Amino acid sequence: MIFLELVIQNFGPYCGRQVLNLRPQDQDSPPIILLGGMNGGGKTTLMDAIRLALYGHRAQCSTRNNLGYSEFLNQSVNRHTPPGDQTRIELTFEHILNNVQVEFKIERVWTKNSKSGKDSLGVSIDNYQDLALTQIWDERIEDLLPLGISNLFLFDGEQVKELAEQETPTIDVTNAIKTLLGLELAERLAGDIEILVNRKRKAVADTQDLANLEKIEQKLNLQKDKFEAAKEQLKITQKDIEKAQKHYDETSEKFLSEGGKIAKNRSQLETQLSYGNEAIAHLRKDLSEVAADVIPLALISTLLNQAQTQAQKESKHLQAKIAQDVVKARDNRFLSCIETLALLPEQVEQINLFIEEENKALEQDINLTENLYLAGDSETSNQLTNNIGRDLPNQIKKAKEQLLNLKNKEEETTAIERQLSAAAAPERYEKLADAVKVSQSQLVQAKSNYETTRKHCEELGRFVDKTIKELSQFGDQNIDRKNDEHIIKASAKVQNTLKLFREKLTLRKLNQLETVVTECFLYLLHKSDLVHRIAIDAHTFTLSLYDYSGKPVLKHRLSAGEKQLLAIAFLWGLARVSGRNLPVAIDTPLGRLDSSHRNNLIERYFPNASHQVILLSTDTEIGQTEVQQLRDNKAIAREYLLKYSPSTRQTTIEPGYFSNGTSTNTNPTISNG
Structure with a gap:
C-alpha cells in the first residue's frame, strides 16, 4: 500500500480545500514525506483525517474521546466554514486487488448539523465509483489494513511513550500483535472443535x-x-x-x-405587511405629486409639438419684420453712399437690382407666415421647449420608476397576504x-x-x-464412551495437537520477532554493549532484556530515550515480521530523545521503517540539522510546512520545511481551496 494523495476541505484548522501530494516521484523515490508544524498547528489533524477516511465511525481519532460520531463530525468542521458548505476528506492510495495494482479513492463528505448525522461515503477504483465496494467498505478495509493493527503503523509519540513506560502491553496492543502474527486463527479453530466435542458428549x-x-x-x-x-x-x-x-x-x-410555521411567525408577517402598506401609501402620494406637475402634458404631446412648430414660425416672422425695417434704412444709407462714389450707371443699376431681389426674398418670408394665432413671446417659447425636451421626459422617467417600485412593493405585500391567508388559525396552530x-x-x-x-x-x-x-x-x-468414543478421543488428540501447534507457532513467530526486535533495537541504540538479546513472553508479550552474560537488564535502568527506542524497535519488528507492505505515519516522532538517539533514529530508522514514511514533526524535533542530514542522505521525497495563523486559528499547507520555507527537492503539488 502507498498513500498517493490526501485532500482536506474545511476540516479542523484547515479552511477551504487543500491537497497534500504524497505520491512518490518515481519507482526508486526516497521513502520520507516530511511535514513540519508547530504544536496545535494541525499535524495530529492530518493523522485523524487518514484514520477517518479509512475507518469512518470506527476511527480512533485523537479528539473524539467519548463523542458520538455525529457530534464528532460536527465538531470537526472548520469554524469559518459558511453554513451549508461541505466538509470533505479524500484519501487516494495504491494497493493490490486480484493480483493487479489499482488506485483506491475514498471520499467522505458531510455538512455541519446535517439531518442524517452521518457522512457520505464513496469508494472508487481507478477513478470509477464502485457502489458494491462502498457498501462493504468496513469489511474490505479489514483485508487491506485491519483496524486492530492500524495503530502499529499509524502512531504518535504519545503512543510510543505509553508503550515504552508500560511493563506489559495493553489488551489492544496484545490483540493487534496476535492478529499481525496470525495467532488468532488457531484459537478460533480450538473453539470450534470444543463445540463439536460438546455435541458428541451428549450422544454418549x-x-x-x-x-x-x-x-x-x-x-x-x-x-x-x-x-x-x-x-x-x-x-x-x-x-x-x-x-x-x-x-x-x-x-x-x-x-x-x-401553515403552522407561518402561524408561528404571524406577528412578524403582520408587521412586515404594515410596513409594506405604509410604503405603498407613500409611493402613491409621490405619484400624485408627480402627476400635479408637467406630466399631464404627456397626454397632449402632439399638440405641444404643433405649438412648438407654430411658435418657431411666429418667432421667425417677428424677426423678419424687425429685420425688414432695419434693412430698408440701411439700403437707403447705402444708396446715398453710392451716389457719392461716381459709379457707372450700369453698376448702380446692378446694385439696385440686387437690393430689390433681397427685399423681395425678405418680403416673401414675411408673407409666407399665415395664421399667427399664438402671439407668444420668446420666454414662453423657451419654456415650451424646456417642457418638451427636458422636464416632461424627466418626469415621465421618474413616474415609471415610482410605478415600478409601487408594483414591486404591492407584489411583496400580496405575497405576505397570501402567507397570512395560508397561516393556520390560532386554534388550528395549537x-x-x-x-x-x-x-x-x-x-x-x-x-x-x-x-x-x-x-x-x-x-x-x-x-x-x-x-x-x-x-x-x-x-x-x-x-x-460406548458411542462416538473415537470422535471424542480424536478431538482431544486434535486439541492437544492444536495446542502444541499453537504453542510452537507462537514460539516460532516470537523467536522470529525476538530476533528482528533485537536487531532493530541494537541498530537504533548507540550503546551496543547494553543489550545482547530481547525475549518476548508468549502469553503477555512482555519484553525482557539480557546482556552478553545472560543476565537480565532491568527496564528501569534504561533512560527515557532508550525506552522509546525499544518501543519503536518493537513496532518496527512487528511490521517487518508481519510481512504486510504498509506505509508508516508517525506524529511527533522524536519525543524526549536526546541528540545521539535522535541521530540514530534520523539516520537509521526513518529511511528504513517502510517503503513510505510520513513524518509530522515540530521544528524542535526535526530541526535544520536533522532535516539537512535527511536531505544529504537523499531520504526525503517531499517536504511540507503546516503554517498556522494564531489570529485566524487556521492552517495552510505550503511547500518546504521550517526556516527558509522552500524544499531542496522537487516542488510538491499544493492547492488551496
Whole structure:
C-alpha cells in the first residue's frame, strides 16, 4: 500500500480545500514525506483525517474521546466554514486487488448539523465509483489494513511513550500483535472443535449423565427461547421506532404544509405587511405629486409639438419684420453712399437690382407666415421647449420608476397576504403543534423502549453463553464412551495437537520477532554493549532484556530515550515480521530523545521503517540539522510546512520545511481551496 494523495476541505484548522501530494516521484523515490508544524498547528489533524477516511465511525481519532460520531463530525468542521458548505476528506492510495495494482479513492463528505448525522461515503477504483465496494467498505478495509493493527503503523509519540513506560502491553496492543502474527486463527479453530466435542458428549452420556445434560440443555433451550423472543421484541421495538419516526415526520410535514410555521411567525408577517402598506401609501402620494406637475402634458404631446412648430414660425416672422425695417434704412444709407462714389450707371443699376431681389426674398418670408394665432413671446417659447425636451421626459422617467417600485412593493405585500391567508388559525396552530409534540414524545419513548430491550437482549445473550460454557465443561468422567468414543478421543488428540501447534507457532513467530526486535533495537541504540538479546513472553508479550552474560537488564535502568527506542524497535519488528507492505505515519516522532538517539533514529530508522514514511514533526524535533542530514542522505521525497495563523486559528499547507520555507527537492503539488 502507498498513500498517493490526501485532500482536506474545511476540516479542523484547515479552511477551504487543500491537497497534500504524497505520491512518490518515481519507482526508486526516497521513502520520507516530511511535514513540519508547530504544536496545535494541525499535524495530529492530518493523522485523524487518514484514520477517518479509512475507518469512518470506527476511527480512533485523537479528539473524539467519548463523542458520538455525529457530534464528532460536527465538531470537526472548520469554524469559518459558511453554513451549508461541505466538509470533505479524500484519501487516494495504491494497493493490490486480484493480483493487479489499482488506485483506491475514498471520499467522505458531510455538512455541519446535517439531518442524517452521518457522512457520505464513496469508494472508487481507478477513478470509477464502485457502489458494491462502498457498501462493504468496513469489511474490505479489514483485508487491506485491519483496524486492530492500524495503530502499529499509524502512531504518535504519545503512543510510543505509553508503550515504552508500560511493563506489559495493553489488551489492544496484545490483540493487534496476535492478529499481525496470525495467532488468532488457531484459537478460533480450538473453539470450534470444543463445540463439536460438546455435541458428541451428549450422544454418549448414560442415563444419569443424560439427565444432567438434559437439565442443562433444557435451561439452555429456555434461555435461547427467551433470547430469541427478546430479539424478536427488539425487532418490534425497532419497527416501533421507524413507525414513530414516520409519524413524527408526517406531523412535522403537516405542521409546515398547513401553515403552522407561518402561524408561528404571524406577528412578524403582520408587521412586515404594515410596513409594506405604509410604503405603498407613500409611493402613491409621490405619484400624485408627480402627476400635479408637467406630466399631464404627456397626454397632449402632439399638440405641444404643433405649438412648438407654430411658435418657431411666429418667432421667425417677428424677426423678419424687425429685420425688414432695419434693412430698408440701411439700403437707403447705402444708396446715398453710392451716389457719392461716381459709379457707372450700369453698376448702380446692378446694385439696385440686387437690393430689390433681397427685399423681395425678405418680403416673401414675411408673407409666407399665415395664421399667427399664438402671439407668444420668446420666454414662453423657451419654456415650451424646456417642457418638451427636458422636464416632461424627466418626469415621465421618474413616474415609471415610482410605478415600478409601487408594483414591486404591492407584489411583496400580496405575497405576505397570501402567507397570512395560508397561516393556520390560532386554534388550528395549537392543534398542529400539539400533534408534533405528541409524535416527538412517542419517538423518544420508542427509542427508550428499544434501548431497554436491547440491554435485556444482551443480558440474555450472556446467560446463554454462560450455560453453553457450563455445558462444555461437563466432565469427561461422566461420559459413557460406548458411542462416538473415537470422535471424542480424536478431538482431544486434535486439541492437544492444536495446542502444541499453537504453542510452537507462537514460539516460532516470537523467536522470529525476538530476533528482528533485537536487531532493530541494537541498530537504533548507540550503546551496543547494553543489550545482547530481547525475549518476548508468549502469553503477555512482555519484553525482557539480557546482556552478553545472560543476565537480565532491568527496564528501569534504561533512560527515557532508550525506552522509546525499544518501543519503536518493537513496532518496527512487528511490521517487518508481519510481512504486510504498509506505509508508516508517525506524529511527533522524536519525543524526549536526546541528540545521539535522535541521530540514530534520523539516520537509521526513518529511511528504513517502510517503503513510505510520513513524518509530522515540530521544528524542535526535526530541526535544520536533522532535516539537512535527511536531505544529504537523499531520504526525503517531499517536504511540507503546516503554517498556522494564531489570529485566524487556521492552517495552510505550503511547500518546504521550517526556516527558509522552500524544499531542496522537487516542488510538491499544493492547492488551496
